[in-house]
Amino acid sequence: MAKHSKRHGNHEEHMDESWLIPYADLLTLLLALFIVLFASSKMDAKKFDQMVRSFDVALNGGIGVFNQPSPVPLDPSLPQQTLHMGKETDDKEKTEEEKKMEEAIRKETEDLKKLQQRMEDYIKANNLGDKLQTQLTDEGLLITILDNALFDSGKADLKPEARKLAAEMASMLVPHPKKVTVTGHTDNVPIHRAEFPSNWDLSVKRSVNFLKVLLENSNLDPSKFSATGMGEYHPVASNATPEGRAKNRRVEVAILRDLASPPKSSPPPATE
Template identity: 50%
Template sequence: MSKKNKKHQEHEEHADESWLLPYSDLMTLLLALFIVLFGMSTVDAQKFQEMSEAFQSVLTGGSGILEQNSMSSNTKNSISENQIPKPSSDGLMKKKSELMRKEQENLESLKKQLDTYIKNNGLTDQLDTKLNQSQLMVTISDNALFPSGEAEVKPNARILAKAISAMLQEFPDYEVIVSGHTDNVPISNHEFPSNWDLSSVRALNFMKILLLNEQLDPKKFSAIGYGEYHPVSSNENNVGRAKNRRVEVSIIRKYQDGDQQIGMPATH
């Protein structure tokens, strides 16, 4: 065999095979195309639309099916939360109205008991009750409770205090404020340097007797001395000054209309 023919055979045995790479890629793409076409033939129009939108999202960077599903889920969650029943304003108002009605009945019942006690014991000129939008107030003249210029409760006044405490124990949920008041005549002795001191100690001493009743909760009680600064009458004459010297027991409403502050007695 000639040298020329030998070279030609070697060239045929080592032919260029680089064309196989694009050919294999083409076959892979065709296979993928047939799979997609097969899948399209077995899904309904809605699935096809979702697939189309998914491809579009990938190619364009727009919102795709995953984001739409997320939005749909959020919408469903929002609807579900809105469907949770919440107390209506009408329901709350109705409940508050019922509580206020019950409270009014309680305080009217307590006032009736106090008024009956006052009448039966001939104390109408020394005790008075008043029910308003903030409280039930029992006003007791100072001469029914204390010797002049003193803060020690009289022995017979202790009976009154115990009678009031027995009535209060039937209504244990109410806050009770005991406040002391004086006239504007200055007092200055070794025990009470001012009317502030006298009114405060009187209120405290009377409250202590109320709390001898173990059925009452001390956390619901407080004592305040107002001195001469909350008069209910003129201090220009003896009658007015006698009215100003007093102790008040205030049973505070829990439910009130308007802007009155719960837990504080009405201004005199």
Template identity: 50%
Template sequence: MSKKTRQAPQEEHADESWLIPYADLMTLLLALFIVLYGMSATDAKKFEEMSEAFSGVLTGGISVLDQNALSSNSKNFNSDNLIPKDSSEGLMRKTELMRREQENLEGLKKRLDNYIKENGLTTQLDTQLNHSRLMITISDNALFDSGDAEVKPEARKLAKAISAMLEQFPDYEVVVSGHTDNIPISTSQFPSNWDLSSGRALNFMKILLLNDKLDPKKFSSTGQGEYHPVASNKTSEGRAKNRRVEVSIIRKYQEESKTGIPAINMTSP
């Protein structure tokens, strides 16, 4: 009789599907320890940020890297009104402010020009409006005696008139600067043209500030000496133009070129 061949019973294998996520976890942990080892020479702040980043990945939360990305994106917005600084609305607002400022400065210039004409001061005063400021230029002989820094009594009327017109610009910076010609001066009171120009600017500013409606914090005076001439010092006419006091109302809003540098001219002087 033929013998029946018995087949050996197949061995049952345990379910090994758990090895896949286990291997993935081990890989992540290995990568984590390699990174931590490589960062052992970095500073504590970077170590903490990287640790939190990995923690966010493993827990499904928002990591420091994600927070930094959100923070970076938020920098493009105005925190006051959540409107992008470079948005069309922001540009329109700035354009409107510049337009209003231009109208106000043009109005003040017109008032000053009328005052100059009505009082016969066209040879002693001048106004210029450009991209950065409205500047009132006053000849030194309208304000001071030769070599002196005391404002003439009759010139105080002019200073008071200018100060009254400045009342409509209470938030604007005003700079009073003194200038001389290049002829040296050396007296006990004024050892140099620096001293003379500084004294003249300061004294004229003090008279402007007798008007208690003006804020002294917005005013400053400076002496420029002989170093910013507007005419040649080789002639008496040129030297007379260089001896002057300038009262400048500084613009708040200035037109910028495409490069971000203030444009050379917004309006003609």
């Protein structure tokens, strides 16, 4: 009887341990989840998407919560980053938009270069190289005309040959319907005339008179043109010499760009 009781006691000590198998599987899945979450803070969305798809295929045939887009950004410095295939489409669309903008800017630059070449040909044909200059800038095409090519000293009425120059320039501007500014400049020598009490008045009157001759061409849109006077306050050379003062007495015609150059993208922040 005692032997039977001892055998029965030993049988009760060996409990059913089959529950350990699913428990161990659960712990393994949780460990894998924590590894994935930790790794996600150290990688970009594309690599993370590849990893979670591999886990899905290995664990449940590719159908699970990993297939759904994540509502939480991976990197706080990249708030727009999400884990779904639409992200790649957005990137492609953005790239296409950038390409279109770059192409439009390139075409506009080529048009301005053609206009500059036409102006350079006119300058060369009329021996005006010492009086007219052209420069292509980030803002557009700048044409600088020294005042002795346009006006007599201390006056604002255009010379006959200057009217011819303005008419020729106007015809060149017709195929390029852009905004145009005409700006008058003087040297710092005070002017004492009843018509022009100051260099401000002289610079404004000269720019307006040149603008009026440009707009005698009826094919130009006056709403795109403007005239200003800067007086003596924007010199390009020293007023201490006659040569410098001659360079400062000028009229600048600026054909402005319609498109601005895109800002340079800053490098992404470094991750630890």
